[in-house]
Amino acid sequence: EVQLVESGGGLIQRGGSLRLSCAVSGFSVRNNYISWVRQAPGKGLEWVSVTDSDGTTYYADSVRGRFTVSRDNSKNTLYLQMNSLRAEDTGVYHCGRGGAYGLDVWGQGTTVTVSS
């Protein structure tokens, strides 16, 4: 079964750091595009990053320089390292298979709350 499972969310103070995980099963992260998409409370979807099959990651302007994606092929897992967190980073973070062309499978999401 194709599945993505996010973890690592929580309550963190402004300026702090958090690392999210996206554990993949049923397909290889090495051969697929994987995106992170977030949703602020009561708001719409916002693309955070896209990692291509070569492992190159592209970031939204709002997170570039603060967020970093890494990939562990042996664990079939993608990580989102989030530094210098701001209140506006609060939301549910989903990972999904695919990129700018569309996401065909999504994880259930993990919640990040940045407190001031």
Place this chain on the structure above:
Amino acid sequence: QSALTQPASVSGSLGQSITISCTGTSSDVGGHNYVSWYQQHPGRAPKLMIYDVTNRPSGVSNRFSGSKSGNTASLTISGLQAEDEADYYCSSYTSSSTLGIFGGGTELTVL
């Protein structure tokens, strides 16, 4: 990069048909056939309903259909059912960015 434009809300009665629009520019919706539509129930992950403008993933009801004219894509749901009540988001590939772009979302109410 501004979000694609969707109506904030639409409503329809059980059994009727509704259409949700998604308006962009020639750099995204109008210039490429990579428009997707997602359904999201409260507290749940988005689910892909339409990809590449008109294609339905396996398992998605044929009551859902997609189309495009110029810079505007549309999602039509026919034979509305209670379980169709959800938020719907469009997304598109854009030549202005390496990331995609989402619409602001449309809340569908089934009366």
